[in-house]
Amino acid sequence: MRSLIRLAALCLICASVSVFAQSDADGEARQRVAEEIEKLEEPMYSPFIERYMLDELKQLRVDLSNQRAELIQQVVDREIESIDRGVTYATNTVTYFFYLIAAVSSILVLLGWNSIRDMKEKMSSLADEEVGKLVNAYEVRLRGIEKQLTQKTRHIDANREEIERTQEIHSLWLRANLEHTPANKIAIYDQILAMKPEDCEALTYKADVVLELGEPQWAVNLCQQALSIDSDNAHAFYQLACAHTALGHYEDGVHFLGEALARAESYRESLMQDPALFPLHDMSAFKELLGIREEDGQS
Numbered sequence: 001m002r003s004l005i006r007l008a009a010l011c012l013i014c015a016s017v018s019v020f021a022q023s024d025a026d027g028e029a030r031q032r033v034a035e036e037i038e039k040l041e042e043p044m045y046s047p048f049i050e051r052y053m054l055d056e057l058k059q060l061r062v063d064l065s066n067q068r069a070e071l072i073q074q075v076v077d078r079e080i081e082s083i084d085r086g087v088t089y090a091t092n093t094v095t096y097f098f099y100l101i102a103a104v105s106s107i108l109v110l111l112g113w114n115s116i117r118d119m120k121e122k123m124s125s126l127a128d129e130e131v132g133k134l135v136n137a138y139e140v141r142l143r144g145i146e147k148q149l150t151q152k153t154r155h156i157d158a159n160r161e162e163i164e165r166t167q168e169i170h171s172l173w174l175r176a177n178l179e180h181t182p183a184n185k186i187a188i189y190d191q192i193l194a195m196k197p198e199d200c201e202a203l204t205y206k207a208d209v210v211l212e213l214g215e216p217q218w219a220v221n222l223c224q225q226a227l228s229i230d231s232d233n234a235h236a237f238y239q240l241a242c243a244h245t246a247l248g249h250y251e252d253g254v255h256f257l258g259e260a261l262a263r264a265e266s267y268r269e270s271l272m273q274d275p276a277l278f279p280l281h282d283m284s285a286f287k288e289l290l291g292i293r294e295e296d297g298q299s
Contacts, residue, residue, distance in 0.1 A: 165195055168195065169192055169195060169199075172191055175188055176189060176192075182209045185205075186206060186210070189205060190206075193206075200226040200229050200235075200236060201235070203226040204223065204226050204239050207219040207220075207223050207236075207239040207240075207243065208239055211243060211246060211276060214246075216244075216246035216247045217243075217247065219240075219243035220240060223236045223237075223240040223243060224240070232263055233263075234259075234263035234264035235260075235264075237256045237259040237260035241253045241254070241257035241259075241260060241277070242276040242277065245277055245279055246276060250279060250283055251285065253279075254280060254283060254289060257277070257289065258289055
């Protein structure tokens with residue numbers, strides 16, 4: 001027990017020495033204390049001193065425990081302060097962000113945009129208007145294209161029908177050239193005129209066949225119909241001259257023959273060979289007509 005007390009006394013002395021060393025920076029005091037300890041020959045304790053040492057040790061342990069608690073409290077306080085600073089920074093950042101949003105919203109309200117919903121609705125309405133304009137423009141274009149396609153389709157159908165009719169008329173002309181009976185030729189020409197009433201060629205060739213049947217007046221009517229359609233049809237004038245010659249109207253025959261020659265010189269070669277014009281050969285007007293043509297050819 002006494003050894004424990006001695007050890008405690010030494011610790012206390014060391015603690016006091018350390019205290020003295022901390023308060024006094026001079027190394028001589030420390031050396032002096034050490035010399036005094038070496039000079040001790042008897043124990044420096046008594047029951048009172050033992051009690052004092054035990055109380056001091058207890059107080060030292062309590063002080064160390066309190067110091068540790070204070071240190072822990074300081075660390076905890078610093079951590080809490082750091083956390084508070086971080087939370088405060090985050091809170092301030094979020095607050096400033098919402099302030100910024102509020103300021104932008106206020107500016108938008110001042111500019112006429114009441115809210116983000118109004119902005120969305122206005123953007124949607126603007127987009128719908130633009131899309132509507134584009135749709136209307138393309139509808140107009142599509143209607144124009146559809147109209148053009150319809151016209152072209154009708155034109156194609158009309159051309160197809162015209163081609164079919166032309167082919168059929170052409171086949172009828174081929175049949176008429178192969179026929180030898182005047183009645184059959186007239187029937188074929190009537191079919192051609194039924195499909196194409198303004199066909200001058202069909203009228204004049206029908207008038208030629210009618211002359212072969214001995215119907216000059218009918219031929220005259222047919223030639224007049226042809227001339228009403230084409231006033232410069234040389235073949236109609238030629239057939240009209242033949243018809244008037246058959247009726248005995250020789251002067252009219254020479255007149256219409258001159259009209260035919262004025263429009264087509266190719267008929268001059270068949271004037272002397274056509275039997276229908278034989279009655280005109282002895283007429284001075286006919287000879288004069290031929291003489292004028294001959295002199296013009298020589299000049």
